[in-house]
Amino acid sequence: MAESGTRAADDDGSRKRQCVALRVAAVTPHEHVLAGTFWQQHCGSNDTSVRLIAGAYRRSLECNSSKMVADTATRAVTVQTPSLFIDLRIAQARPAVLAQAGSLEELTNAQIASLASSTHCFGGATEREPPSDDVPHGHTCVCTRSHLIDWQSFPRLSPNRWSVEERWEHGGWVEWSVRRDAAGQAAYIEHWRTLHGSREPFLALRRITQSSLPFPEALLLVAGDAFAFIEGRRQGLPLVVPGTDGQPADRGRIEPLVAAAIAADDRDALLAMCSMECHYGSVSGAPGEGHEEDPEASLLRGGRTATAGRWRIDLSSGPWREGTSFAEYVQGFRIGGIDPPAPQDVKENALPGLPTMRLAHTSSHDKRSHDLWQVFQCEGISSV
Numbered sequence: 001m002a003e004s005g006t007r008a009a010d011d012d013g014s015r016k017r018q019c020v021a022l023r024v025a026a027v028t029p030h031e032h033v034l035a036g037t038f039w040q041q042h043c044g045s046n047d048t049s050v051r052l053i054a055g056a057y058r059r060s061l062e063c064n065s066s067k068m069v070a071d072t073a074t075r076a077v078t079v080q081t082p083s084l085f086i087d088l089r090i091a092q093a094r095p096a097v098l099a100q101a102g103s104l105e106e107l108t109n110a111q112i113a114s115l116a117s118s119t120h121c122f123g124g125a126t127e128r129e130p131p132s133d134d135v136p137h138g139h140t141c142v143c144t145r146s147h148l149i150d151w152q153s154f155p156r157l158s159p160n161r162w163s164v165e166e167r168w169e170h171g172g173w174v175e176w177s178v179r180r181d182a183a184g185q186a187a188y189i190e191h192w193r194t195l196h197g198s199r200e201p202f203l204a205l206r207r208i209t210q211s212s213l214p215f216p217e218a219l220l221l222v223a224g225d226a227f228a229f230i231e232g233r234r235q236g237l238p239l240v241v242p243g244t245d246g247q248p249a250d251r252g253r254i255e256p257l258v259a260a261a262i263a264a265d266d267r268d269a270l271l272a273m274c275s276m277e278c279h280y281g282s283v284s285g286a287p288g289e290g291h292e293e294d295p296e297a298s299l300l301r302g303g304r305t306a307t308a309g310r311w312r313i314d315l316s317s318g319p320w321r322e323g324t325s326f327a328e329y330v331q332g333f334r335i336g337g338i339d340p341p342a343p344q345d346v347k348e349n350a351l352p353g354l355p356t357m358r359l360a361h362t363s364s365h366d367k368r369s370h371d372l373w374q375v376f377q378c379e380g381i382s383s384v
């Protein structure tokens with residue numbers, strides 16, 4: 001009887017997940033990842049380019065009117081090329097003591113839970129939609145983001161879809177959610193302020209093979225002097241059913257999964273959940289033109305003094321990485337004159353016609369690796 005009940009519960013869970021998959025419409029962030037068609041859908045077409053907002057930006061404000069919430073304390077940055085993006089957001093509530101650790105493994109279970117709840121990062125593709133009635137008066141366009149890699153669990157049922165209000169004369173642009181609250185207002189508004197020297201040139205790389213398995217997706221983006229890197233988990237989070245088991249009604253979150261792992265005293269699961277890496281920083285490591293500090297970059301560092309050195313990490317999902325260098329990871333990158341890879345080296349979703357490069361580096365998992373990366377976009381850069 002117990003075994004029969006277990007099978008029935010498993011079948012019910014399977015049906016729920018099938019229902020969730022059916023509810024994930026084409027405009028939702030995880031639809032193409034769940035279908036295994038992400039790179040086929042996002043091939044960098046000029047028709048969908050978001051060049052007008054390409055660059056790196058600090059979020060100075062997030063406003064949610066229906067909840068009477070205005071957030072100016074979260075350290076949030078987005079690095080956007082004309083096609084791909086990486087977002088990293090660190091809540092003010094992240095305990096400073098976490099930075100004293102040397103690695104994720106040195107944290108206690110309670111500290112890992114704090115890290116999970118105070119971190120959010122995601123990366124993927126941003127596309128500009130064709131002109132429509134959804135573009136408010138005075139706004140330039142509507143954009144949609146699809147998430148390839150996400151700190152939160154899949155799926156999210158509400159779209160990541162917003163209109164752009166350009167305010168360059170005031171230092172950036174405003175993101176207005178297309179979704180509306182009960183009062184007919186934008187569900188949220190975000191102000192994005194330009195980081196110095198980030199509007200050009202651009203480089204977007206995606207990893208297509210790796211010597212160690214299982215194979216996680218990874219992106220490396222450069223916008224002017226700003227860079228961002230994101231690498232997915234080697235063991236993905238389980239697909240959840242929004243509205244059940246402590247999950248919000250419209251999306252999956254990592255916190256209920258962390259709580260369940262702590263209750264089960266499953267440290268391996270906790271470490272796997274927070275194994276995703278995401279960094280933002282400065283390629284040159286210089287404080288800025290005329291050696292003047294960029295106040296926006298200083299705010300992302302939380303007021304911490306900038307250290308010298310190229311590929312300096314200013315904000316990270318792992319607080320112990322902030323202030324360190326990413327240079328060892330990217331050494332050996334060269335753009336141009338690169339031979340096509342052998343067929344056996346290419347992951348089956350590699351995009352045809354794009355150049356590739358091989359890179360030897362020390363990975364976050366302390367193994368020498370010879371990754372093959374695809375140059376998704378390169379404008380104005382001859383080498384890294």
